[in-house]
Amino acid sequence: MGYEGIEQLFAMMEKLGASDLHLKVGSPPIFRVAGKVRPLDADPLNNDSIRSLAFSILSEEQQRRFERELDIDFAYSMSGVGRFRVNIYRQRGSISVAARRVQTIIPSFEELHLEAEVMRKIAQLRQGLVIVAGPTNTGKSTTLASIIDHINETRRCHIITIEDPIEYLHTDKKSFINQREVGIDVKNLKRALKTVVRQNPDVILIGEMRDAETVETALTASETGHLVFGTLHASSAPQTLERMIALFPSEREHQIRASLRFNLRFVVCQMLLPSIKEGVKLVPVQEILIINPTAQKLILERQDEKLVELMRASQNEGMQTFNQALAKLVQNSFISEETAYAYSTNPEQLRILIKGIKLADDKRILGSK
Numbered sequence: 001m002g003y004e005g006i007e008q009l010f011a012m013m014e015k016l017g018a019s020d021l022h023l024k025v026g027s028p029p030i031f032r033v034a035g036k037v038r039p040l041d042a043d044p045l046n047n048d049s050i051r052s053l054a055f056s057i058l059s060e061e062q063q064r065r066f067e068r069e070l071d072i073d074f075a076y077s078m079s080g081v082g083r084f085r086v087n088i089y090r091q092r093g094s095i096s097v098a099a100r101r102v103q104t105i106i107p108s109f110e111e112l113h114l115e116a117e118v119m120r121k122i123a124q125l126r127q128g129l130v131i132v133a134g135p136t137n138t139g140k141s142t143t144l145a146s147i148i149d150h151i152n153e154t155r156r157c158h159i160i161t162i163e164d165p166i167e168y169l170h171t172d173k174k175s176f177i178n179q180r181e182v183g184i185d186v187k188n189l190k191r192a193l194k195t196v197v198r199q200n201p202d203v204i205l206i207g208e209m210r211d212a213e214t215v216e217t218a219l220t221a222s223e224t225g226h227l228v229f230g231t232l233h234a235s236s237a238p239q240t241l242e243r244m245i246a247l248f249p250s251e252r253e254h255q256i257r258a259s260l261r262f263n264l265r266f267v268v269c270q271m272l273l274p275s276i277k278e279g280v281k282l283v284p285v286q287e288i289l290i291i292n293p294t295a296q297k298l299i300l301e302r303q304d305e306k307l308v309e310l311m312r313a314s315q316n317e318g319m320q321t322f323n324q325a326l327a328k329l330v331q332n333s334f335i336s337e338e339t340a341y342a343y344s345t346n347p348e349q350l351r352i353l354i355k356g357i358k359l360a361d362d363k364r365i366l367g368s369k
Contacts, residue, residue, distance in 0.1 A: 018033045086100075113334065140231045
């Protein structure tokens with residue numbers, strides 16, 4: 001199958017329902033469809049062909065930035081096809097490209113199969129810090145876009161997002177939204193963070209929290225009455241806290257823990273799993289930590305390991321561990337037991353949970369006869 005340029009590959013993504021496109025020397029273009037890689041029936045790419053494809057959608061300034069920094073993130077819109085998040089980078093001395101198709105319609109909590117009741121509680125907050133964590137490509141940006149859209153639909157406020165790049169385009173509804181893209185609307189994240197509070201926002205989305213300065217800005221903004229959202233690469237709620245604290249010198253640990261105790265409201269850690277339900281390709285599994293008085297005490301006293309037990313024992317408040325979330329997805333026929341065990345960090349405990357659900361279902365069925 002032939003193609004003339006990268007825009008034709010983007011059009012193929014839309015036609016195939018592919019989420020991602022990868023260009024790598026020595027391989028043909030590779031699509032990711034429903035979580036699985038699917039190479040295009042075409043000749044392998046060389047460095048010159050990838051460079052030509054990649055540079056065809058870069059401005060001269062972006063080309064200079066790539067040559068200087070050796071990688072670049074940006075968003076690309078194609079009329080009649082859609083919007084794409086593109087990363088061009090170098091590996092083993094050659095150029096590679098990763099492009100993700102961005103949906104222009106922002107899905108609701110229910111359409112995304114998120115924990116909708118908890119997401120609505122988050123959207124109703126007026127102040128504090130909310131972290132959505134997870135590995136790369138686990139839907140963090142989509143979850144946050146859905147929360148921002150819910151706020152936009154339900155209350156009047158000023159929302160500012162700082163994104164690198166912008167992934168979803170919001171339109172003003174009840175709220176008014178200013179979306180700032182790093183490298184286009186503002187020179188760098190540091191500059192954007194320095195000025196954001198002066199722009200009189202009620203809600204701030206600051207994207208990935210990569211360093212101490214970003215975390216500190218988020219905590220300060222939430223402390224002064226703003227609702228702040230950020231993301232972090234972590235595989236569990238306790239690890240999210242540990243990684244945030246580890247960004248600071250050890251002598252500041254108590255100070256940061258005290259600030260988290262007062263300002264942090266929710267930690268949502270998520271993964272995307274292949275679904276067996278008809279019409280659903282991928283489904284999120286969410287670990288949820290709500291910072292109640294017990295969680296505040298554990299954070300301040302450096303007892304992060306006890307947060308798992310707190311989540312496990314607090315389902316009535318809306319909290320849940322990954323295992324509890326996995327068991328629920330199995331019960332509701334979203335994922336297979338095999339998938340649940342494959343993604344669980346404690347399969348034996350999950351086995352007990354699933355067995356308990358099956359026994360409860362059997363008793364309910366027998367009791368109804």
